[in-house]
Amino acid sequence: MLRFTKMHGLGNDFVVFDAVNQTVALTPDQLRQLADRHFGIGCDQILLVQAPIQPDAHFHYRIFNADGSEVSQCGNGARCFARFVREKGLCLEDEIRVDTRAGRLLLRHRPDGQITVDMGVPRFAPADIPLKAEQESVHYTAAAGSAIHRFGAVSMGNPHAVLPTDDVDTAPVDTVGPLLESHASFPERANIGFMQKIDAHHIRLRVYERGSGETLACGSGACAAAVVGIEQGLLQTPVRVDLPGGSLYIEWQGRGAPVLMSGPATTVFEGTLEL
């Protein structure tokens, strides 16, 4: 029997396991079943809270999408991670050092109850995203369906493409999202964001997530959209990102600097799982 906690960050929802005090070994089929909203618990991602591998870290953090794929970054999940380890008494510090496959995250509890995550330094080289492209650019194009799509691209520890739209409510998230998510330009697939500029410090965003489909919020996607918007000269730090599930606040001082993302994390219920 496994104990789990159901959580969400602005409606991007997670099944979280304490893998410090229990052994959690789930196959991709078990992960997919667990994420299924009819045959399982239902979630966008599964998060494992593990003992640290690096000596100066508090924890290691593993992330699995609903399709069972393991990935290296989840921003909304990182805020839930911070709430989880505090509520479970696993770590009472205000600043928590967490390692993922992609690198180091710093999770900081704020006096107002929200959490700020240092998401690391964004990477723009095509090989780092990864993206098949001759050279780095603030604009790329890809032919998909019957159209040529222009987008910015960045790695937040996971791959993101960001497309401009005049209105997120009518953006082709359901059609262009899946086409680009698995487009040949992205050797490891990608998360596809549709960004509507309100003003230089405010956007609306919808994200078709790699391995999970459209979610109510995407933390790394909010970071990617703000960074791409700043790189393209459309936005200035800080940026408020309004997602269907709520708002995140992103700060980025430019190339070489880390991206800071602030927002809420919510515990919904506790449960046990018979596998």
Ligand SMILES: N[C@H](CCC[C@H](N)C(=O)O)C(=O)O
């Ligand atoms: N679908 C993402 C992982 C979850 C990211 C998202 N839930 C977030 O809050 O950053 C990927 O395949 O890279």
